[in-house]
Amino acid sequence: MCGIVGLYLKNPALESQLGKLFEPMLEAMTDRGPDSAGFAIYGDEVGEGWVKLTLQATTEHYDFKALIAALEGKLGAPLDWFQNASAIVLKIKAEEAAVRAALGELAPTVRIMSAGKSIEILKGMGLPKEISERFGLGSMKGSHIIGHTRMATESAVTMEGSHPFSTGADLCLVHNGSLSNHFRLRQELRREGINFDTENDTEVAAGYLAWRLQQGDSLKTALDSSLEALDGFFTFAIGTRNGFAVIRDPIACKPAILAETDDYVAMASEYQALSSLPGIEKAKVWEPVPATMYIWERESA
Structure with missing residues (x-):
């Protein structure tokens, strides 16, 4: 059992309050996922x-300052960065492939959680409240933003096994459920050149996408295509550069609720996670239909 939550702001005037609005949503899912938590925020x-x-470093007190100096010397590219607890957000004027190659050489133990134009993925072990406070959500x-609280059932409780999982440039996925064919599908995807860092079934879904x-x-x-390729039961929330999507498997035994107002679209595993949102009492609230995709996106700049 895990908890997933998402909040898409239709009203740009609320963007300065995104973290404040989302924090109680994530923490409301503590009972569904006390082992680890994480979120992907766009902006x-x-x-x-x-x-x-x-x-994100796998050890405390990692010397990111030294890494940045080495990276700057190797690539000679303009960059900016800031540290947030055990993670940094790096902005660099270079090709992503070149940056990944340099990081693989200079810092093989540092995990690249996300890459793109807008996305930041922050996650770790601990209660949702601890993760929120650690990263200043x-x-x-x-x-x-989309988020996840995890109760581990099929793989170890680790930072790497926490959600969200990156699925490409500015794309990520969180998942509530269980996939029965992830071992076979992982092998098939590895033959196609997809790499995996954990035994987590959600990472296989992310790799498939x-x-x-x-x-x-x-x-x-x-x-x-995932509705046919992925065996099991699941609710997915997928973050994109311009919005997010929600989809449930055809049986839809994992709970999900959606709410929409003129100001926002919100989703959660349980209604209690939406109850703190302003105007929720007047929102359109419904349960997503099985095997039906819901997508909200603003136009690309």
Whole structure:
């Protein structure tokens, strides 16, 4: 059992309050996921020719300052960065592939949690409240965010096994449920060049979407195909650069609720996670239909 939550702001005037609005939503899912928690937040986009990466260390007190100095010396590219607890957000004017290659050489133990123009993924072991406080969620700004609280059932409780999982540039996935064919599918995807860092079944779902997108599928087509390729029961929330999507398997035994007002769209595993939102008493509230995709996105800049 896990908890998933998401908040997409239709009203840009609320973007300065995104973290404040979302924090109680994530913490409301503590009973569903006390082992670890995480979130993917979108905002503070970088410009043309730049890439934004979230890096997280697997050990405390990692010397990110030394890493940045080495990276700057190796690539000779303009960059900016800031540290947030055990993670840093790096903005650099370079090709993503070149940055990944350099990081793999300079810091093989540092995890690249996300990459793109807008996304930041922050996660770790501990109660949702601890994760919120660790990364300062309540003061964060942005346009939309998805989060997850985990109760581990099929793999170890680790930072790497926490959600969200990156599925490509500015894409990520959180999952409540269980996949029965993830061992076989992991082997097939590895033959296609998809790498995995954990034994988590959700990472396989993320890898499957990444592979389909690499083949040229749209997000909608990739999600449609996942309904046949992924055996098991699941509710997915998928973050994109411009919005988010929600989809449930055809049986839909994992709970989900959606709410929409003129100001926002919100989703959660349980209604209690939505109850703190302003205007929720007047929102359109409904249970997503099985095997049906819901997507909210603003137009690309």
